[in-house]
Amino acid sequence: MDIRHLQYINEIVKQRSFTKAAESLHVAQPTISKSIRNLENELRFELFNRDGKAVKLTDAGEVVYRYAQPILQLFDSLTAEVNDLSFLHKGSISIGLPPMAGSRFFPSVLKRFQERYPGISVQMVEYGAVRIEESVGSGDLDVGVVLTPVDTELFESIPLVREKLNVIMPTSHPFSGRQSIALSELSSERFILFSNEFTLHDRVIEHCRDAGFSPQIVYESSQWDFITEMVASGLGIAMLPETICRALDPVQISSVPLIEPIIPWELVMVWRREGYLSLAAKAWIAFVEEMFA
Structure with missing residues (x-):
């Protein structure tokens, strides 16, 4: 039968x-x-x-x-x-976004995606890039936005944003208003960093050591807006991508390009090379690639 x-x-x-x-x-x-x-x-x-x-x-x-x-x-x-x-009237996708990327680059992308695919449910989580990479690798997330470099044997990826880090400080700081700053000049400064689940945490420390000093870390946070508030209050300096810096209040915070070395901030979206990838996830990947082309 x-x-x-x-x-x-x-x-x-x-x-x-x-x-x-x-x-x-x-x-x-x-x-x-x-x-x-x-x-x-x-x-x-x-x-x-x-x-x-x-x-x-x-x-x-x-x-x-x-x-x-x-x-x-x-x-x-x-x-x-x-x-x-099959026609993407239904489905779901889980996406990992770092706080800075989520707040600055993806609200309009998510809005347009939902307009094109109203039946797809989007579960978005905000983690640091380190945790996102681990979660995508384990299959807990379908896709995630992380910083380069990534494990190309484990992940497929598409580039999204390429920027550099700037140094931010209160406008009363002696370096405020300069055209650029070498990292070695910051050896005596108090640093405010992202917590260790963020790629920038270890990256900033490594570059400081390469410049000949270990940074004096006074605060760590997972929220970039809280970091900027601490900087504005004169508790220390921090490093943030150019896009974030352009959104800061110039009355309270000065942003100066970092040179020697230039520290890149390059976002990519990753997903596993092996394993099942849903139609909804494939639609999201194609859509994001179109938006950031």
């Missing part, structure tokens, strides 16, 4: 005729007759009483017909839901 048998039985009962059922289903009448006969042989019961012109169910046919109704309804629902997924 398969779903076609149930569909044929349902239509025969509805049309009260093998011939009309065949016409309705756009199949040859002998095809339906043969299919029903094969099913009767399989069940060892006749399903239809064929005496006279009227087609009536036997007792066995009544049992099969009664069970066929919910089965066909579930099959129709299954087919519709799979079609919805």
Whole structure:
């Protein structure tokens, strides 16, 4: 027995005729007759009483017909839901975004994506890039935005944003208003860093050590806006990407390009090379690539 048998039985009962059922289903009448006969042989019961012109169910046919109704309804629902997924009317995706990337680059992207694919549910989490990379690698997240470099053996990726880090300080700072700052000039400064789940935490420390000093870290935070408030209060200096710096209040905070070395801030979106990638996730990746092209 398969779903076609149930569909044929349902239509025969509805049309009260093998011939009309065949016409309705756009199949040859002998095809339906043969299919029903094969099913009767399989069940060892006749399903239809064929005496006279009227087609009536036997007792066995009544049992099969009664069970066929919910089965066909579930099959129709299954087919519709799979079609919805195929045409992206439904689906879900989990996305990891660092706080800075999420707040500055993705609100409008998410809005446009939802307008194009209103049926796709988006679960967005804000982690540091280190945790996002781990979560995408483990399969807990479908895709994530991280900083380069990434493990190209584990991840596929597309580039999103390329910027450099600036040094931010209160406008009362002696270096405020300069055209540029070398990292070695900051050896006696108090540093406010992102917490260690952020790629910038270790990166800033490594560059400071390469410049000949270990930074004096006085505060760490996972929120860039809190970091800027601490800088404005004169608690220390920090390093942020150019886009974030342009949004800061120039009355309270001065932003100066960092040179010697230039520390890049390059965002990429990653997903696993191996493993299942849903249609919703594929649609998101293609959409983001289009938006950031």
